[in-house]
Amino acid sequence: MSQTPSSVPASRGPADHNVRDQIVEAAGEHFSHYGYEKTTVSDLAKAIGFSKAYIYKFFDSKQAIGEAICAKTLSAIVAAVEEAVAGATTPTEKFRRMFKTLVSTGVSLFFNDRKLYDIAAYSAGEGWPSARAYCERIRQILTEIVREGRESGEFERKTPLDETVHAIDLVMQPYVNPLLLQYNLDVAEEAPAQLSNLVLRSLAP
Amino acid sequence: MSQTPSSVPASRGPADHNVRDQIVEAAGEHFSHYGYEKTTVSDLAKAIGFSKAYIYKFFDSKQAIGEAICAKTLSAIVAAVEEAVAGATTPTEKFRRMFKTLVSTGVSLFFNDRKLYDIAAYSAGEGWPSARAYCERIRQILTEIVREGRESGEFERKTPLDETVHAIDLVMQPYVNPLLLQYNLDVAEEAPAQLSNLVLRSLAP
DNA sequence: TGGGTGACTAAAGGCCATAATAGTCACTCG
């Protein structure tokens, strides 16, 4: 086994190539407009003026293209979260903003770019690497915040760090994971604040 | 409007009637065996030796029968939870058992009576009264536990009771709600313990 | 009079032939 078993589904060809970017760009627009299912690989080929076969020099499958788009979409959420966190001073505030931004960005994606949201949800449901990486990244940010809070004495230090982070991660999961968020839209407005309070109480020294 | 707008979808005829019970019993078996979709109202009629039309003297619709079964199924979960809670002494322990029993009973239903589980999940997704009542009942039990914990000084009393309960309810929701639980099966083993710890830390005086 | 039903309808669901699509490969041409 010379290739990673379950990670990136292998995009072939040169990783950095003009045509590759064109494909991704076209896919971004088409998927967003017409959805993943309704967009054919031929559509993308036509859009960039090449044949369908050529697309497969760069991507292993249509799904691999979907994942690229999905990764891009989720990256945008992460970026929004990072920005929000950077704008806060205390770990407490960072956590609040993280949670709030995560949910509001997700909800906004749901209502404003539903087609892309659906890809993200599907990706989460199928455990695509893009979705896994996203969850992992969120967890990293969370870990950093908790660690900082512990160092500054703002958060308790008795519970093992991993356990604390994991539990908080479980609390956020229904709002982080696009697959789950869509079932929690009715409480998405209030949940971040309510749950932040609860979590922060649990973190009190 | 002489009837309740969104609550019980009206079962007609005498509420207490032998035939009604027969219908429910037959439905329980058929739905569990073949599923809600694959069971026809005629099947149920045949099973109890009456005509299909007669069934509609007792139930407004096939869905109403589904709801009766769903309510029964969810009641069993509630009963298991109540029993588990009754067997504990401290509010802390009651909460732990409540959460754990809730999840394990739900998971067990998923694996051992999938067809009934699917009805419950559907019911939760559609907001049927049976599912609503179930969630409401769980919340009541939770409220009772928190209140008791506060009175005994085991839990903090600063946060408004409603707020505390509501936040904990949000934490449990992904495992209480059958529609959501099915997406969280992979963590259903560990989640109750981890989240109970977190919640109880947040409840510390 | 009230427990019980056959016959009916509109709508939903299954079925199957056909069309569309993902993905491959041998090939071209500069």
Add this chain to the structure above:
DNA sequence: CGAGTGACTATTATGGCCTTTAGTCACCCA
């Protein structure tokens, strides 16, 4: 030799037709 493709196949969607099913209603009969 490498950027790029037409033509091909196996699989999956689609759409129209026909069957099944939920639900009603006028009616029966003890």
